[in-house]
Structures are given as C-alpha cells and as structure tokens.
Amino acid sequence: MRGVKFSKSPLLSERLPLWRQRLVLALLLLGFVVLVGRSLFLQGINNEFLGDKGRARYERVIDISATRGRITDRHGDVLAISTPVRSIWAIPEDASLTPAQSRDLAQLLEMDVRELNRKLASERDFVYVKRQLPPELADKVSAMKLAGIHQKNEYRRYYPSGDVTAHMLGFTGIEDNGQEGVELAFNELLSGKPGSRRVIKDRRGNVVEDVESVRPPLEGKDIVLALDAKIQYLAYTHLRRAIEENKAKAGGVVVLDARTGEILALVNLPTYNPNNRGKLIGAQLRNRALTDTYEPGSTMKPFIAALALEKGKVRFDTPINTAPGKMTIGTATIHDAHMHGVLTVAQVIQKSSNVGISKMALSMKPEEMWTMFDSIGFGMPLKLGFPGEVGGRLRPAKNWRPIEQATMSYGHGISVTLMQMARAYQAFARDGDLTPISLTRMDTPPTNVKQIFSAQTAREVRAMLEMAVQPGGTAPKAQIPGYRVAGKTGTSHKLEGGAYANKYVASFTGFAPVSDPRLIVAVMVDEPSNGRHFGGDVSAPVFAQVMAGALRTLGVAPDAPLKPLATDMPPVTEEM
Amino acid sequence: MVRLNIILLLIAVACALAAVNANHKARKLFIELESEQKRMRDLEVEWGQLQLEQSTWAAHVRVEKIAREKLGMRPPAPGQIIAVEAEGAR
Numbered sequence: 001m002r003g004v005k006f007s008k009s010p011l012l013s014e015r016l017p018l019w020r021q022r023l024v025l026a027l028l029l030l031g032f033v034v035l036v037g038r039s040l041f042l043q044g045i046n047n048e049f050l051g052d053k054g055r056a057r058y059e060r061v062i063d064i065s066a067t068r069g070r071i072t073d074r075h076g077d078v079l080a081i082s083t084p085v086r087s088i089w090a091i092p093e094d095a096s097l098t099p100a101q102s103r104d105l106a107q108l109l110e111m112d113v114r115e116l117n118r119k120l121a122s123e124r125d126f127v128y129v130k131r132q133l134p135p136e137l138a139d140k141v142s143a144m145k146l147a148g149i150h151q152k153n154e155y156r157r158y159y160p161s162g163d164v165t166a167h168m169l170g171f172t173g174i175e176d177n178g179q180e181g182v183e184l185a186f187n188e189l190l191s192g193k194p195g196s197r198r199v200i201k202d203r204r205g206n207v208v209e210d211v212e213s214v215r216p217p218l219e220g221k222d223i224v225l226a227l228d229a230k231i232q233y234l235a236y237t238h239l240r241r242a243i244e245e246n247k248a249k250a251g252g253v254v255v256l257d258a259r260t261g262e263i264l265a266l267v268n269l270p271t272y273n274p275n276n277r278g279k280l281i282g283a284q285l286r287n288r289a290l291t292d293t294y295e296p297g298s299t300m301k302p303f304i305a306a307l308a309l310e311k312g313k314v315r316f317d318t319p320i321n322t323a324p325g326k327m328t329i330g331t332a333t334i335h336d337a338h339m340h341g342v343l344t345v346a347q348v349i350q351k352s353s354n355v356g357i358s359k360m361a362l363s364m365k366p367e368e369m370w371t372m373f374d375s376i377g378f379g380m381p382l383k384l385g386f387p388g389e390v391g392g393r394l395r396p397a398k399n400w401r402p403i404e405q406a407t408m409s410y411g412h413g414i415s416v417t418l419m420q421m422a423r424a425y426q427a428f429a430r431d432g433d434l435t436p437i438s439l440t441r442m443d444t445p446p447t448n449v450k451q452i453f454s455a456q457t458a459r460e461v462r463a464m465l466e467m468a469v470q471p472g473g474t475a476p477k478a479q480i481p482g483y484r485v486a487g488k489t490g491t492s493h494k495l496e497g498g499a500y501a502n503k504y505v506a507s508f509t510g511f512a513p514v515s516d517p518r519l520i521v522a523v524m525v526d527e528p529s530n531g532r533h534f535g536g537d538v539s540a541p542v543f544a545q546v547m548a549g550a551l552r553t554l555g556v557a558p559d560a561p562l563k564p565l566a567t568d569m570p571p572v573t574e575e576m
Numbered sequence: 577m578v579r580l581n582i583i584l585l586l587i588a589v590a591c592a593l594a595a596v597n598a599n600h601k602a603r604k605l606f607i608e609l610e611s612e613q614k615r616m617r618d619l620e621v622e623w624g625q626l627q628l629e630q631s632t633w634a635a636h637v638r639v640e641k642i643a644r645e646k647l648g649m650r651p652p653a654p655g656q657i658i659a660v661e662a663e664g665a666r
Contacts, residue, residue: 078627160631208603233636
C-alpha cells in the first residue's frame with residue numbers, strides 16, 4: 001500500500017450506502033438522549049440518594065440524653081438523684097494489651113488482672129469491662145489511650161439517705177428504669193425520653209450549624225414527695241431501737257398528716273442500702289406497711305364502737321356487763337384477761353375488753369359491719385401505685401358466723417395493712433371523714449373527702465381513745481409531755497398455717513394533739529420475743545417517741561401542760 | 577454600558593463576600609452558643625453532684641452522731657422545756 005496517499009485512496013471514491021451515516025448519527029443522538037435522561041433522573045426525579053450521600057459527608061445526628069428526674073422530700077431535700085457515670089467497654093478482638101498495660105488498667109479499675117484478661121479474651125464482640133465509674137476515673141482510663149477500649153456515658157442513681165428511705169423510694173435497675181417503690185410508681189414521669197438533633201460538623205469535628213431537631217429530648221420530671229425526711233429519720237431510728245430491744249423479727253411505722261392524707265413517713269425494718277444492693281434477701285425488700293397484712297387485734301375495736309354509736313345501739317356511757325370475763329358463742333369462748341364487771345362503752349375501749357366489744361358487735365347486722373369495714377378501706381388495696389400493694393382479707397358478710405363476727409370486732413379473722421389502719425384512723429382524727437392518701441406533696445387541701453361517721457361520733461371515740469393512753473388504759477406509755485394523745489393498742493396472735501401460733505404482732509395506732517389532730521402514727525412490731533409482746537409495751541413507746549419528735553419538728557403548739565407524766569402505774573393488760 | 581456592568585459586577589462580588597462573612601460569623605456565634613450550652617449542662621451536672629454531697633453531709637444520721645458524740649448534745653428532759661405563747665396567737 002506504500003505510495004498511495006490518503007486523498008488518492010480508491011476507497012474514497014467508493015460511494016458509501018446512506019444508511020451507514022444515518023446509523024452513526026442516530027447512535028450518537030441516542031447516546032446524548034441517554035446521558036440527558038440519566039442526568040435528569042439523578043438531578044431532578046430521584047435526587048434523594050445522591051443528596052443523602054452528600055449530606056452524610058458533613059451532617060451528623062447527635063443523641064441528646066435525658067436525665068431521670070430527682071425525687072425530693074417535701075422541703076426540697078434530695079432523696080434520689082442521677083449523676084453521669086461512665087462505663088468502660090471493649091471490643092476483645094481489637095484490644096491487645098501488653099501485660100503492663102492490663103496490669104495498670106486493672107489497678108485503676110480496682111479489679112483482678114485475671115478477671116480483666118478473661119473478659120478481654122472473650123469470644124464476643126462487645127464486653128463491659130466495668131460499669132458506672134466516676135467520670136474522673138474514666139478520664140484517667142481514656143488518658144491511657146488503649147486500643148479497643150471504649151467508654152459510654154450512663155447515669156447512676158444515688159440515694160443519699162440510704163436505708164432510711166429505701167422502701168419508700170425503691171430503686172432503679174442498671175438501665176435507669178424504676179424497679180420498686182416510688183421509682184416504679186412514678187416511673188413514667190421520672191424517666192426522660194432521649195432526643196436527637198441533626199447538625200453540620202466541620203473537619204475538626206466541631207458542630208458548626210444546627211440543621212434540625214429530629215426529636216427534642218424530654219427531661220424527666222422531678223417528684224416532690226409528701227415525705228418529711230426528718231420525721232422519716234425519727235421513725236426509722238426509734239423503730240430500729242424498739243426492734244433491737246424486743247428482739248423482734250420485723251416492724252413498720254407509718255406517719256400520716258391527718259389534715260391532708262399525705263404520707264409523711266413510711267419505714268419498714270429490716271431494710272437495705274439502695275446504693276449497694278449486693279446481697280439482698282426478700283425479707284429486706286418487703287415493703288411491709290403496704291404489701292404485708294396482719295391481724296390488727298384490738299386496734300380494730302374503736303371502729304365497732306363508732307359504728308354502734310352511729311347506729312344508735314349504744315351511747316358513750318351505756319353500761320355493758322362484761323362479767324364473768326368470758327362469753328361462749330356456739331362452741332367457742334371469748335376471754336378477757338381480767339374480769340372487769342360492768343363497763344361503760346368508753347371503758348370497754350379504754351380497758352380493751354373483748355367481751356364488751358363482742359356484745360356490741362353482735363347487736364349489729366353483719367352487713368352493717370361489712371359496709372363500715374368496706375367504706376373505711378379494709379379489704380381492698382389503696383391503689384397508691386406501689387408494686388405488690390395488697391388489700392387484706394375481708395370476707396363477704398353473708399358467710400360470717402356469729403363467732404366470726406365477734407372475733408372480727410377485736411381484729412381477728414380480718415387482716416389489713418399498716419397503711420390501711422393508719423388511714424382508717426383518719427376518721428377519728430378528723431371529724432368522721434377520710435381523705436385520699438397521697439405520696440406526693442399537696443399544695444391545696446384535699447376536696448374529695450368521704451364521710452364515714454358523724455362528727456359527733458368521731459368526737460366521742462376520740463375521747464375514748466384518749467382515755468386508753470391515760471392511767472387505767474392499756475397504753476400509758478404512749479403519752480407525750482405537752483400534748484394530748486389518743487390511740488389504741490393491738491396485740492394479736494400470728495396465724496401460722498391456719499392456726500394461731502404463740503407468736504405475736506404488737507401494734508399501736510394513734511394521733512395527736514387531740515384538741516386539733518395533726519398527725520396519725522401507726523406502729524407495728526412483728527414477733528417481739530424478749531419477754532414483752534403487748535402493743536402497750538412494745539409499740540406504744542415507739543409511737544410516743546416518733547409523735548413527740550414529729551410534733552416538735554412541725555412546730556405544733558402543745559395543748560397540755562408540760563408536767564412529768566405519771567407512767568409508773570402498770571398498764572391494764574390487754575386482751576387477746 | 578461597560579461601566580454599569582463593572583459596577584454591577586463589583587456589587588455582586590461585594591454581596592458574595594458579605595454572605596460568606598455573615599455565614600462565617602453565624603458559625604462562630606453558633607460554636608460559642610454550643611460551648612455555653614455545654615457549660616450549662618456541665619454546671620447542671622455539677623449542681624446535681626453538689627446537691628448529692630449536701631444531702632450526704634446533712635444526712636440526719638450524721639448530724640445526730642456529731643451532735644451526740646462530738647458536741648455532747650441531748651434532747652431536753654420534759655421538765656426543761658418551757659412552752660411560750662406566740663405573740664398574737666389565739
């Protein structure tokens with residue numbers, strides 16, 4: 001082909017078929033159309049994908065954590081608070097520490113080197129090395145700059161008052177969710193909802209612009225309890241002392257504000273430290289005042305007397321013959337420990353005569369008694385929202401045999417919780433009505449009160465209950481210098497496997513000052529076993545100490561002269 | 577015509593520079609806001625820790641222990657209390 005110039009190439013003179021140039025032109029045009037179409041598709045119609053890819057280069061979604069609300073007492077003292085802590089976690093595959101490094105880390109974390117190495121040798125992708133460390137310590141760990149060791153922000157709940165308020169507050173789990181007590185009852189309010197927001201970050205990782213708030217965080221609400229930390233502490237110390245002195249198994253104290261129905265204190269023993277729940281046993285966790293029922297014994301008697309007064313069966317001074325100190329109903333016999341002869345209704349309460357109160361009970365219809373028990377709140381839970389709250393046992397009236405109606409009048413064959421008993425006494429501390437009970441502080445007085453007895457009946461029963469703590473009554477040890485006190489002892493045998501055992505529950509429920517009742521205190525001591533087991537000996541002193549301290553704390557004016565009390569006289573032994 | 581165009585061009589450049597400057601300032605202010613907000617959160621955390629510390633120091637158990645053991649205090653006996661009527665009380 002050498003020597004043939006292009007311009008002279010014979011191929012040029014060859015006439016090409018027209019379809020070939022048309023085909024080339026068409027192919028080129030088609031190529032352009034495809035390109036334009038594709039760019040239209042990417043830029044106009046389906047621009048999400050590339051937009052997201054672009055934004056992913058500079059936008060970040062940041063989580064905003066929300067703190068769990070605080071729990072404070074009625075004066076604003078902190079009872080439970082969350083503070084940030086850090087957890088150390090590791091990706092075992094990435095974490096290859098030198099022996100010196102793991103030794104230092106273990107020393108810093110106060111854990112065994114072998115345990116640390118065992119964790120880091122784990123097969124899993126993610127292991128917690130140590131959870132909930134103080135931030136300062138965590139900073140030291142991050143300063144070591146170890147590969148594969150990471151940190152995570154978490155919150156830890158602290159309870160500064162420790163075991164004193166343990167049952168009231170309950171506690172949260174490691175994921176910051178309420179598991180017991182107020183923490184569980186108000187979990188919805190207390191727990192915040194973490195939010196997140198979208199931001200633009202620069203090269204150095206600084207946030208330079210807020211794009212949008214994806215979800216605003218919802219901070220947990222603070223809860224102000226009705227609890228008075230000082231009264232709670234008083235109740236705790238005095239109950240603990242009484243339980244030690246009487247070698248008792250357990251006990252509980254409830255303090256209510258008679259005017260508002262607020263729970264000022266709730267103590268159960270044995271208790272636990274909510275900050276360190278290493279070795280907990282079930283008995284420590286029990287919130288006895290709400291989840292355990294007991295047979296109230298004679299603390300039940302005033303309700304029967306009030307009902308009898310209300311129904312017009314008796315008057316304050318109606319004589320009732322309790323001789324010869326026992327009464328046979330069917331095949332069973334009711335005993336009084338002492339023979340009292342003829343007693344007035346008031347003296348039946350003062351001396352706590354089983355025969356006297358049974359006679360009053362039997363003068364009424366079972367339905368009337370049942371209605372009164374029901375309306376005063378026995379037999380059904382108080383619905384405070386506490387986990388495991390129970391209602392006690394109140395059998396339907398149509399199944400009552402006369403002997404049962406009689407024993408119920410002195411608090412056997414019926415069971416209640418300590419909180420129910422404290423609340424029921426509101427009917428006497430107030431003028432015959434009940435308010436709802438409140439765990440939280442109330443700023444306005446309660447409006448939905450429920451009238452149980454007439455004001456006249458309540459006043460009369462108040463007078464009888466005041467007699468019970470005076471010389472000649474069952475509980476002179478419940479007296480307080482400077483204040484007029486009213487209350488009733490209760491001592492009951494414990495039911496074990498359907499039979500009454502030789503174990504006792506000693507209780508006392510009362511209120512003060514009688515001229516204008518302000519506080520209701522209910523005390524229950526389970527199985528006192530140091531020789532004394534009467535409510536007047538075991539529980540009444542606790543009542544007096546707690547009540548005296550609480551009245552002084554609240555600055556309630558004394559309504560009685562401040563003279564030394566005559567308590568040398570032996571109390572009248574209570575019936576069982 | 578050319579002069580008008582040059583003036584318009586200069587205005588456009590000035591506007592563009594002003595926009596860049598404004599954006600930069602906004603970001604600077606935003607970073608400042610951000611750090612102040614972080615400080616707020618840190619202070620809140622610190623406040624919580626101080627509250628915790630306060631309630632720990634002021635725990636009734638501790639106060640009573642110090643009052644009894646260190647200061648030798650005790651509750652007054654009934655005979656040692658004198659109640660006074662408040663001014664203007666009933």
